[in-house]
Structure formats: structure tokens, C-alpha cells
Amino acid sequence: MAEAIIEVSQLTKQFKGITAVRKVEFKIGKGEIFGLIGQNGAGKSTLLKVIAGLISPTSGEIKLFDRPVKGNHPYFERIGVLIENPGLYPHYTAYENLELIAISYGLTNRKDHINKLLKLVGLEGSNKTKVKNYSMGMKQRLGIAAALVGSPDVLILDEPINGLDPQGISDIRNMILELNNTGMTIIISSHILEELSKVATQYAIVHQGEIIEHHSREQLLLQCEDRIEIEVDKASSAVPILEQKLHINHYKVISERMVYVYDAHVENQHIINTLVESGITVHSIIKHKQSLEQYFLARIESEGGSRD
Amino acid sequence: MINILKMDFHRFKSNKMIYILLLIFFAFQIFGIFMLGKYEQPGESTVMLISSMNESQFIQVMMSQIPLWPLIYIAVFVVYFYMSEHNSGFYKNYISMKRARMYTVISKILIAGLFTLLTFIVMIVADMIGRSIFFNHALIGDGGYFAKLLIGQFLLHWAFSIVILCLSIISKSLITSIVVGFVLSLNVFGMIVTVLESIIDDVHLSSFLIVNTILSARDFNNINDLVHVASVSVVFIVIFSFIAIRYKIKEDLK
Numbered sequence: 001m002a003e004a005i006i007e008v009s010q011l012t013k014q015f016k017g018i019t020a021v022r023k024v025e026f027k028i029g030k031g032e033i034f035g036l037i038g039q040n041g042a043g044k045s046t047l048l049k050v051i052a053g054l055i056s057p058t059s060g061e062i063k064l065f066d067r068p069v070k071g072n073h074p075y076f077e078r079i080g081v082l083i084e085n086p087g088l089y090p091h092y093t094a095y096e097n098l099e100l101i102a103i104s105y106g107l108t109n110r111k112d113h114i115n116k117l118l119k120l121v122g123l124e125g126s127n128k129t130k131v132k133n134y135s136m137g138m139k140q141r142l143g144i145a146a147a148l149v150g151s152p153d154v155l156i157l158d159e160p161i162n163g164l165d166p167q168g169i170s171d172i173r174n175m176i177l178e179l180n181n182t183g184m185t186i187i188i189s190s191h192i193l194e195e196l197s198k199v200a201t202q203y204a205i206v207h208q209g210e211i212i213e214h215h216s217r218e219q220l221l222l223q224c225e226d227r228i229e230i231e232v233d234k235a236s237s238a239v240p241i242l243e244q245k246l247h248i249n250h251y252k253v254i255s256e257r258m259v260y261v262y263d264a265h266v267e268n269q270h271i272i273n274t275l276v277e278s279g280i281t282v283h284s285i286i287k288h289k290q291s292l293e294q295y296f297l298a299r300i301e302s303e304g305g306s307r308d
Numbered sequence: 309m310i311n312i313l314k315m316d317f318h319r320f321k322s323n324k325m326i327y328i329l330l331l332i333f334f335a336f337q338i339f340g341i342f343m344l345g346k347y348e349q350p351g352e353s354t355v356m357l358i359s360s361m362n363e364s365q366f367i368q369v370m371m372s373q374i375p376l377w378p379l380i381y382i383a384v385f386v387v388y389f390y391m392s393e394h395n396s397g398f399y400k401n402y403i404s405m406k407r408a409r410m411y412t413v414i415s416k417i418l419i420a421g422l423f424t425l426l427t428f429i430v431m432i433v434a435d436m437i438g439r440s441i442f443f444n445h446a447l448i449g450d451g452g453y454f455a456k457l458l459i460g461q462f463l464l465h466w467a468f469s470i471v472i473l474c475l476s477i478i479s480k481s482l483i484t485s486i487v488v489g490f491v492l493s494l495n496v497f498g499m500i501v502t503v504l505e506s507i508i509d510d511v512h513l514s515s516f517l518i519v520n521t522i523l524s525a526r527d528f529n530n531i532n533d534l535v536h537v538a539s540v541s542v543v544f545i546v547i548f549s550f551i552a553i554r555y556k557i558k559e560d561l562k
Contacts, residue, residue, distance in 0.1 A: 077408075089396050104401070104405070106311040
């Protein structure tokens with residue numbers, strides 16, 4: 001992992017005796033896109049608010065840029081946030097809203113900076129429209145621009161694609177990737193794993209306030225890849241047969257008895273026949289096909305299902 | 309600190325609601341003077357007619373009557389100014405800055421003071437115009453006394469605005485804050501305390517309440533009255549500012 005710029009240890013947050021976040025631990029490296037996936041009410045927003053310094057943890061520690069932070073620490077100002085709804089005055093225009101934020105940051109060359117941000121989020125042509133007349137997608141984009149006014153090192157986006165049409169989702173996704181290309185670390189939460197998988201490099205599944213799984217993009221995709229899982233007596237004896245007789249090159253030996261085959265051109269029956277003819281005992285053969293969504297639901301189910 | 313204050317001031321000066329509030333206050337102030345002039349009843353010769361009072365005496369009379377209109381306008385402004393930021397969630401854009409939680413409360417306190425000052429300016433201008441038109445004079449009286457009266461009343465009104473700000477921060481509810489603002493402006497709390505005082509001996513708490521202090525006619529040439537007004541104002545300003553800042557620092561933000 002790249003240099004960790006956010007480190008969370010044993011983080012717990014309770015509201016009037018109800019635990020919203022329980023002993024959460026993770027690290028986020030510089031330049032990563034960290035995806036938090038979980039159902040509504042899983043504790044994602046609470047966790048993000050704690051990281052952003054909007055609420056204080058009941059216990060546990062947060063390290064930002066390798067330093068422990070508490071209360072209104074100055075390091076929190078290096079984080080731009082769009083949590084739940086964009087914080088915007090509805091009777092002001094996009095420019096007026098951003099101007100107020102720019103004043104609070106003490107920016108001098110405000111006009112250029114604001115126009116640049118409006119252009120980045122694709123709102124440069126709506127200078128005279130009040131925010132109350134904006135569509136959901138426009139508000140989300142303006143919310144991202146607002147989070148970027150202070151030129152943060154880390155951007156936190158909580159459910160940024162909620163309520164957006166496909167074009168809006170695509171725009172936000174491209175914007176996230178564009179910002180990440182500049183070196184910005186991004187934390188993004190969503191309950192749609194499929195969408196998150198298109199941008200995130202690290203994933204944590206949050207369920208009932210706990211992180212139940214943490215994966216890199218490669219690990220997650222591996223979990224959901226189409227494959228044939230073959231259980232044999234001895235994997236090392238089966239592999240030469242798979243290579244030579246079935247011309248399978250894309251496979252992985254998982255254990256002494258388990259081989260995963262990723263080549264799509266062979267049928268299960270063909271594999272069984274060939275292995276048996278070569279004197280290999282096949283204990284089981286399973287075609288594994290799972291979408292990201294199915295994987296996520298299966299993980300939630302295994303942890304006790306929905307809290308609703 | 310200065311940047312957050314600049315931001316709030318920018319919002320203050322670009323907000324039409326503030327000018328509308330002051331305009332309505334101005335209009336009602338003029339209308340009030342017109343009604344006073346029209347329905348003034350000459351009583352006993354020892355009682356001074358309102359139409360013949362100077363500005364200091366006129367303000368004292370106006371501020372001894374319930375409801376205290378300036379307080380209502382101040383309460384509406386403070387609740388509106390704070391709650392519009394809170395309800396829109398705009399604070400999320402800057403609150404993570406160093407000491408921003410403390411500075412945002414101090415900034416709101418200063419803006420409340422600015423609005424209170426503007427209310428006083430509007431009140432004086434409206435009084436002068438109204439009295440010139442309907443009472444045929446706009447005498448101010450002793451300048452020193454007038455200045456002391458204005459400073460004293462300004463501090464009391466500003467302290468009241470901080471009380472309302474503190475209640476808005478804690479209650480986080482526009483309706484609750486407005487209702488409490490109205491109830492306090494009508495001095496309901498002061499009346500209850502006064503009734504309780506009449507039951508319990510040797511307790512004189514009501515004279516230290518902020519709205520009661522505004523309502524009581526004072527001689528601003530008397531040092532005891534001056535000290536009383538100044539100490540009530542300062543105590544309320546300090547205590548409620550402190551509570552508001554402490555609460556904001558500890559608050560879990562939505």
C-alpha cells in the first residue's frame with residue numbers, strides 16, 4: 001500500500017447508547033480510491049463524518065497524515081466533504097455559494113478559482129440559476145465543487161450517485177477518476193457495488209457498523225470472476241493434464257486439492273472426462289459465476305442479513 | 309476567524325431578507341408614532357405628553373411597552389441567519405477548518421450585534437422622521453444622556469440576540485427558536501419570575517433578567533442604574549456566548 005494518509009483504529013461511535021460504528025479499523029493509502037460499500041443505515045455516513053471531523057468518536061483513534069487527530073484539528077481542513085446532501089444555500093447561485101466558501105478559506109484569486117471549479121464539474125453555464133432550481137445531478141456536482149474549494153488532499157464523497165440518471169452517474173464517475181489522476185485520495189461510499197467497482201481501488205464492506213471485509217480491487221474481482229472450481233486428489237498431478245490435453249493456460253492452484261480454471265472454452269464434462277481418463281480422481285467441479293452484487297449480498301447474508 | 313466573519317458579513321450584506329426586515333421595522337415604527345400622535349390623550353398636567361418628549365424620553369417610553377418590537381425583529385433575524393446555514397448544511401463546507409466551530413459562533417455573535425446596531429439606527433431615523441412629521445419636532449435632548457441610553461440599550465438588545473442565538477444552536481429548530489424568541493420578547497418569563505418573587509420573600513431575581521432590564525425605565529445619569537444595565541448585559545453576553553461556543557465545539561454535526 002502507498003503511504004497511509006488516513007488510519008483508523010478501533011473506532012467506535014455511539015449515539016445515545018446505540019452503536020453506529022463498532023471497532024472499525026482500516027488504512028487508506030495516498031492516491032487511492034477507497035470504496036465503502038454497505039446497505040442504507042450500515043454506518044457508512046457516520047464513519048465518514050468521524051473521518052471528516054464533523055462528529056467525534058466515542059472511542060478509538062484517527063490518524064491523518066500520520067498524526068493522531070482529535071477535535072477541531074487543522075488537518076481536518078485538508079479533507080473536502082460531500083456527505084449526505086451538498087451543503088448549499090438554495091437561494092444563491094452556484095457561483096455565490098462557492099464564493100462564500102472561498103471567502104471562508106481566505107482565497108484571494110476567487111473568481112478564477114471558482115470558474116475553474118465550475119468548469120471542472122460542468123456547471124460553468126449556469127451562473128444565474130439559483131441552486132433551488134437545480135436538478136439532483138447538478139446539486140451533486142456543485143457539492144463536489146464545494147468540497148474542492150479548499151484544494152483538499154482527500155475528498156470524501158458519500159453516496160455521490162444517489163438519485164442520478166445514467167448520464168449523471170457517468171459524469172460523476174469520470175470526474176472522480178479525473179481528480180484521482182491528479183493524485184487526490186478519494187473515499188467514496190455507496191450501496192451499489194457494481195458502480196463502486198468501476199472506480200475504487202480498495203473496498204471495505206460495512207455492515208451493522210462493522211467492517212466485515214476489506215479487499216483490493218484485484219481481490220474483489222477475483223471473488224466474482226467466472227471460473228470452474230475443481231477439487232481433485234492432487235492438484236499438482238492435474239495441472240499438466242489441464243495444460244497439455246485441454247490447452248488451459250489461465251488457471252490458479254488454490255490449495256493441494258483445489259484448482260481454479262478461468263478459461264471459458266472448456267466445458268465441465270470435458271474436464272471431468274479428461275482428468276478421469278488420466279487417472280485423476282475428481283471430487284467436485286463447480287461452475288462459479290457471481291456478480292459483484294450477488295457477492296455483496298452473500299457477504300451481508302453470511303453476517304446476519306439486513307438490519308431492517 | 310476573520311475569514312469566517314468576512315463570509316458571514318458577505319452573506320449578511322447580500323441577503324435581501326435583512327433589508328426587508330429593517331424596512332418593515334421602519335414602516336411600523338413610523339406607523340406607531342402616527343398612532344401615538346393621533347390617539348394621544350392629554351391627562352393630568354404633571355404627566356408629560358408623548359408628543360412633547362425628546363428622543364431619549366420617547367425611546368424609554370417605547371421600550372417600556374410590551375411587546376418589545378426591536379427584540380422581535382432581532383429574534384427573527386438571529387434565528388433566520390443561524391438556521392438558514394444550519395438547515396442547508398452549508399457549515400459542512402468550512403467547519404473542518406482550524407477552530408472554525410468557535411469562530412463561526414463568534415462571527416454570528418458579531419453579526420447579531422451588527423443587526424442590532426442597524427435596528428437601533430433604523431429606530432432612531434424612523435423616530436426622528438415620524439416625530440418631525442406627527443409631533444412637529446425631533447428634539448434629542450441631552451446628547452450625553454442620549455448616548456448613554458443608546459449604548460446601554462444596545463448592549464441589552466445585543467445580549468438578548470446572543471441568548472436567542474444560543475437557544476437556536478442548542479435547539480436546532482427554527483420553530484422552537486422563533487417561539488421562544490417571541491415568548492421572551494413578550495417578557496412571559498420575566499412575568500413568571502416576578503409572580504414567583506411575590507410568593508417567595510427576599511428574592512429579587514427579576515430585576516436581573518435581560519428583558520425586564522430593558523423594560524424598566526432607567527435614569528442613565530444615575531451611576532447605579534448604569535452599572536446595573538452594563539453588568540446585566542455583560543453577564544448575559546459572556547455566559548450565553550460561552551455556552552454557545554462550548555456547545556458548538558462539542559456538537560455532533562449532521
